[in-house]
Amino acid sequence: MEALRRSDCIDFVLTTHEGGAAMMADVCGRLTGVPGVCFGTFGPGATNLTTGVGGALLDRSPLIALTDEMPASLQGRAVQMGIDHQALFRPITKSTTRLTAAAPKAILFEAARIACSEKPGPVHVGLPVKMSAERAQDETSCPLPAPALSAPDAASVDRMRTLLAAARRPLLALGMGAARAGVREALLAFAATFRLPIVLTPMAKGMVPESHPCYAGVLFHALSDLVAETHRDADLIIAVGYDPVEFNFESWIPNVPLVAIDTVPADISVGTAATVVDVTGDIRMAVEQLAASSLDVSDWDLEALATRRRRMFEKMSPQKHGFGPCAALQLLREALPTDGIMTCDVGAHTHLIGQQWPTPAPGLQIMTNGWSAMGFGIPSAIAAKLCRPDQEVCCVAGDGGFLMTVGELAVAVRLKLKIVFVVLTDNDLALIRIKQQKKSNPIYGTVVRAAGALGTNSLFGVPVASAGSAREFRAALKEAFSCDGPTIVEARIDSREYDDLVLKPDRG
Numbered sequence: 001m002e003a004l005r006r007s008d009c010i011d012f013v014l015t016t017h018e019g020g021a022a023m024m025a026d027v028c029g030r031l032t033g034v035p036g037v038c039f040g041t042f043g044p045g046a047t048n049l050t051t052g053v054g055g056a057l058l059d060r061s062p063l064i065a066l067t068d069e070m071p072a073s074l075q076g077r078a079v080q081m082g083i084d085h086q087a088l089f090r091p092i093t094k095s096t097t098r099l100t101a102a103a104p105k106a107i108l109f110e111a112a113r114i115a116c117s118e119k120p121g122p123v124h125v126g127l128p129v130k131m132s133a134e135r136a137q138d139e140t141s142c143p144l145p146a147p148a149l150s151a152p153d154a155a156s157v158d159r160m161r162t163l164l165a166a167a168r169r170p171l172l173a174l175g176m177g178a179a180r181a182g183v184r185e186a187l188l189a190f191a192a193t194f195r196l197p198i199v200l201t202p203m204a205k206g207m208v209p210e211s212h213p214c215y216a217g218v219l220f221h222a223l224s225d226l227v228a229e230t231h232r233d234a235d236l237i238i239a240v241g242y243d244p245v246e247f248n249f250e251s252w253i254p255n256v257p258l259v260a261i262d263t264v265p266a267d268i269s270v271g272t273a274a275t276v277v278d279v280t281g282d283i284r285m286a287v288e289q290l291a292a293s294s295l296d297v298s299d300w301d302l303e304a305l306a307t308r309r310r311r312m313f314e315k316m317s318p319q320k321h322g323f324g325p326c327a328a329l330q331l332l333r334e335a336l337p338t339d340g341i342m343t344c345d346v347g348a349h350t351h352l353i354g355q356q357w358p359t360p361a362p363g364l365q366i367m368t369n370g371w372s373a374m375g376f377g378i379p380s381a382i383a384a385k386l387c388r389p390d391q392e393v394c395c396v397a398g399d400g401g402f403l404m405t406v407g408e409l410a411v412a413v414r415l416k417l418k419i420v421f422v423v424l425t426d427n428d429l430a431l432i433r434i435k436q437q438k439k440s441n442p443i444y445g446t447v448v449r450a451a452g453a454l455g456t457n458s459l460f461g462v463p464v465a466s467a468g469s470a471r472e473f474r475a476a477l478k479e480a481f482s483c484d485g486p487t488i489v490e491a492r493i494d495s496r497e498y499d500d501l502v503l504k505p506d507r508g
Helices: 002-006 020-031 044-058 085-092 106-116 154-168 176-183 182-196 225-232 283-291 301-316 324-337 350-354 378-389 399-404 406-416 428-440 470-481 494-499
Strands: 034-038 063-069 095-096 122-129 170-174 198-200 214-220 236-240 258-262 274-279 341-344 393-398 419-425 460-466 486-493
Touching: 002 063, 020 034, 020 044, 020 063, 020 198, 020 378, 020 406, 034 044, 044 063, 044 085, 063 085, 085 095, 085 122, 095 106, 106 122, 154 236, 154 258, 154 274, 154 283, 170 225, 176 182, 176 283, 182 283, 198 225, 214 225, 214 301, 214 350, 225 301, 236 283, 236 301, 236 419, 258 283, 324 350, 324 393, 324 419, 324 470, 324 494, 341 350, 341 378, 350 393, 350 428, 378 393, 378 399, 378 406, 378 419, 393 399, 399 406, 399 419, 406 460, 419 470, 428 494, 460 470, 470 486
Parallel strands: 034 063, 063 122, 095 122, 170 198, 170 236, 198 214, 236 258, 258 274, 341 393, 393 419, 419 486, 460 486
Antiparallel strands: none
8 A cells, every 4th residue: 555655657546345446447447458457355355346357357358456365374274254266266357366476577467468468358366465575586577568469361361252252231240349459440431332231239339420321230239120120131241359248149140151350269159150251360450351352332222221220219219208218318418528438337228328329439438248237337437537537427327226336426526526427217127127028027126216316415425416307407417517526417217218129129
């Protein structure tokens, strides 16, 4: 702690819960490319940390998780708060190890190298107690080598071009690996030249503007049945940086050839696609080879695609009567600057955001989809503001997820972070309720509270404004974005609007 206090380049942020700390470290890693670092003590400190660490693994964020560990003499003994942290973290990290006085620099630099290498993820380093009293051995500098990815195999590129030449309706499917690779402009130019529709996974939002003539929607989220009207007619799928941890191939692709451009081979069941060609290695190099391919303009009808796109967004437009999530999100989008960052929690609203929320560029909408832990919204907004202090930041959470990490508001107050926290209050775990209804089961156990709103004007020193109509919500947002610190705007909405929008067919 004293070393951190003296450091000019490391900020120590005390959170209210270790899970929140790991979620913040996850988002810091996503936004900067530098591993976020979090710490938890023995036993419950470490187990609390695991929720956020698992998120970094399946949401592909570079992270280093540090925990206390028992000294060698007590490992395997019955000790208060003592469990095997190496066993705990092994299944939810890329690697787990212990620090030693013989090579602390080498161990930590190797942890950072592993965390940043494709696919990025968390590394756990245990810190045995009393080691701080030991003298470290001299070590030479340990520069981090630049992650090196090989060029794609020439034979696989040739097979890709053969399939492209034979296809009349190729479709691009972009995942979060494409966003990490920075190939947005090259793919947009390629799609526009040959008139190819593009579908996205939720965490690839921002790779294609929603107004782009080739935009066909987001897989898995709201109105997935309308998105399927496009992808089910494809005769070739070209997946770039597609990570099935978000939505597996088997749940949506037609039985046509698949070209998978990624750093690793496609994870797909045998027989799902007619043919699978893996173009494995550096995604940027592979996309350059793709763009240099010679092919004819496709047979896709982009006017019909535009009609489907309009129909999809019309279905998600605000209702004329009442106040629902569609209106709340539309008004928030109008209030947030174009380059503002919106983070969201997990719930029915996440599926709506995935399809409805206009996202001009990658990194401006932050969600968890591979892991999907409720409680993500508040910590992720705090981390986004810490990493991007000059950009406006807001968070959208349902009242269920909000309650899980509401204590982190104390961090936002202490650090005087200007963040607008929007709470969609409907007293309903809507995704579970809708699943019950689809199975004709009674609605049971999904009511967050008996009735009512947050019922307070302030939480942990954060002012709360409550709105029950679009007019009230618009005014509350205007006031909130003019404040210098954290604010909460509660939207008291009707959750029934979700029923016709989420958990549609073609989502697995």
